[in-house]
Amino acid sequence: MRDFHPLTVESINRETRDSVRIALGVPEGLADEYRFIPGQHIPFEITVDGKKLRRTYSICSVQDELPLEIGVRVQPGGVFSEFAANKLKVGDTLAAMPPTGRFHVELDPEQKKDYVGFAAGSGITPILSMIKSILTIEPNSRFILFYGNRKQSTTMFIEDLYALKNLYPERLQLNFVFSQEEQEFEPMAGRLDTAKVIELYRHFGKGLRVTDAFVCGPDSMIKDVTNALLELGMKDSHIHAERFGVPRKSGKPAAQTAKAADQSTITVIMDGHKQDFEMHRADNNIVDAAAANGIDLPYSCKGGVCATCRCHVRDGEVTMATNYGLEPWEVKKGYVLACQSRPVSDSVTLDYDKT
Numbered sequence: 001m002r003d004f005h006p007l008t009v010e011s012i013n014r015e016t017r018d019s020v021r022i023a024l025g026v027p028e029g030l031a032d033e034y035r036f037i038p039g040q041h042i043p044f045e046i047t048v049d050g051k052k053l054r055r056t057y058s059i060c061s062v063q064d065e066l067p068l069e070i071g072v073r074v075q076p077g078g079v080f081s082e083f084a085a086n087k088l089k090v091g092d093t094l095a096a097m098p099p100t101g102r103f104h105v106e107l108d109p110e111q112k113k114d115y116v117g118f119a120a121g122s123g124i125t126p127i128l129s130m131i132k133s134i135l136t137i138e139p140n141s142r143f144i145l146f147y148g149n150r151k152q153s154t155t156m157f158i159e160d161l162y163a164l165k166n167l168y169p170e171r172l173q174l175n176f177v178f179s180q181e182e183q184e185f186e187p188m189a190g191r192l193d194t195a196k197v198i199e200l201y202r203h204f205g206k207g208l209r210v211t212d213a214f215v216c217g218p219d220s221m222i223k224d225v226t227n228a229l230l231e232l233g234m235k236d237s238h239i240h241a242e243r244f245g246v247p248r249k250s251g252k253p254a255a256q257t258a259k260a261a262d263q264s265t266i267t268v269i270m271d272g273h274k275q276d277f278e279m280h281r282a283d284n285n286i287v288d289a290a291a292a293n294g295i296d297l298p299y300s301c302k303g304g305v306c307a308t309c310r311c312h313v314r315d316g317e318v319t320m321a322t323n324y325g326l327e328p329w330e331v332k333k334g335y336v337l338a339c340q341s342r343p344v345s346d347s348v349t350l351d352y353d354k355t
Contacts, residue, residue, distance in 0.1 A: 004045055005030055006093035010067050015156050018074045019122065020085045021060070023067040024094060031066075034096075038063050038133040039104035039126045039214070039242070042070065043097040043300035043308050048079055055080040056300040056308065058126035058242070059099060060157065063107070063133040071156055073122035097298070100308055101126075102327070103242040105212050107133060112140035113211040116201075118225045120148045120192055120217030121156070123244050127214055128157050135168045144173040144208060146200055148192040148217070150180040175204055192221055197228035210234065216242040219324070243305045243324050264343035268295065269314070270352040279343065286318070286350070287339040298352065302339045309338040316348030 007024040015021050026034045041058040057070040074081045088094070103126055115134060117127045124147055131143050149155045155176065165172050176188065177196070183189040187203060190196050213234060215225045222241045229239050266286060268275045279289035287309055290297045300308040307325030313334045318341040325337055338350060 004043075004095040004097055005033075007034075007068070007096045009088060009090050009092045009094065011090060012088060015071060016154050018154065019156050020072050020074070021069055021157075022072060022084060022088070022094075023069045024096065025067050033098045034068065036061075036063070036068070036099035037104045038107070038129040039240075040099040040101040041103075041126065041306065042068070042099050043298070043306070044080070045095045046080060046083060048083065053080055054300045056306040058101075058129070060125045060128045060160075061132075062129065062136055071122060071125040071128075073156070097300075097308070100306075101242070102307070103214070103216070103240055104130070105240070107137045109137055109139065111138050113138065113142075114208040115141065115143045115212050115214070116205065116208070116210045117143065117145045117214045118148075118192060118197065118217070118221075119145070119215075120221045121154075121244070123216035123218075123221075123242070124156055125216075126242055127216055128160060130214060131161075131164060131172065135164065135171060142171045142173075142208070144175070144205060144210075146175045146177060146192065146197070146204075148177040148179065148221070151178055152176070152181065173204065175200060192217070192225060194224045194228045194231075197225050198232060201228070201232055211238065213239045214242075215239065217244055219243055262346070264316075264345065265347040266290070266343065267315075267347070267349040268297065268352065269349065270297075272353065281343055283342065285321075285339050286341050286343070286348075290338075297338055299339045304337050304340040307337060310335055311338055312336075312351040312354040314349040314351045314354075316343065316345040318342060318348055319344055 010025045011023040013021045036059055041056045043054055043056045045052055045054045059068055060071050061069045072081050072084045074085045119127045134141055134143055161174055165174055177192060179191050187199050213229055215222055222243055226239055263278050263280055266277055266279055275295050277293035277295060283289045287297050287299045298308050300306045304322035305324045313336055318336055320336055320340045322340045326335055
């Protein structure tokens with residue numbers, strides 16, 4: 001079931017002036033449902049002024065460790081983040097879906113790998129979970145991190161990272177890059193753009209045989225780092241990206257078919273049950289159209305990023321306006337993001353049960 005369940009807030013700690021770490025207890029009967037893979041995230045829902053609001057936050061805990069911990073960067077005017085930082089209290093509950101997301105690789109104690117991670121700001125959250133889990137589960141693997149922030153004072157989880165460095169001095173390499181602070185070593189100042197990544201990697205990555213790269217941050221940073229890694233010779237299939245925040249849209253309307261004013265019948269298969277509803281092909285998206293018909297489909301960011309609304313097109317055809325959450329192989333196999341999809345055919349069947 002892709003349902004929300006109440007998780008109890010066990011602790012709230014200030015990470016930086018504008019970020020908090022929240023620990024959430026999981027009821028014993030839901031332990032299996034909330035088991036996660038490092039790099040996954042959790043969709044949350046709160047009600048503010050009578051309106052439901054959903055946001056997604058990545059887990060920063062070690063695999064198979066409880067309580068679940070998330071990091072929240074407080075955004076000016078951000079209703080959810082300001083609520084979490086200023087109104088949420090220990091003992092309160094947060095409505096949370098089970099963990100989801102595919103920003104990860106399988107870990108194996110027998111593996112001996114070199115991993116590299118690039119994080120910007122709060123993009124460190126899922127990568128911290130990966131670092132902790134990799135160093136714990138794979139005793140022969142190493143991790144090199146490049147972490148960009150404005151200043152050291154705004155750097156989330158810096159104490160966690162130094163503690164891990166003390167535990168695994170030969171297996172963890174930390175490289176902090178600050179855009180608003182002067183550094184004695186000039187390459188450590190600035191932003192993680194394409195040129196900077198190539199320079200840093202060539203300097204600090206000598207001798208490493210990197211198998212997988214993890215990149216997490218805003219859309220522009222994702223593009224720059226990915227371009228740099230490709231230029232350095234890494235295969236695209238070994239570069240794993242997770243976007244924080246919804247990329248700005250170009251403003252161009254999504255392409256519509258000649259039958260845009262016609263209606264389509266949408267059949268949804270979820271948890272073994274079927275539900276049907278009608279929508280116009282010119283409607284915003286399938287998630288909103290379902291809600292207008294009293295059907296609550298999974299979603300969180302509504303920006304094509306988090307992939308909470310991922311489903312499989314069993315029959316029919318849809319068009320996606322934006323896709324930042326699915327891998328190319330998933331699209332080829334018929335998976336779509338319902339929050340970005342409109343029907344093209346007269347009928348569409350979406351299967352949420354197919355994984």
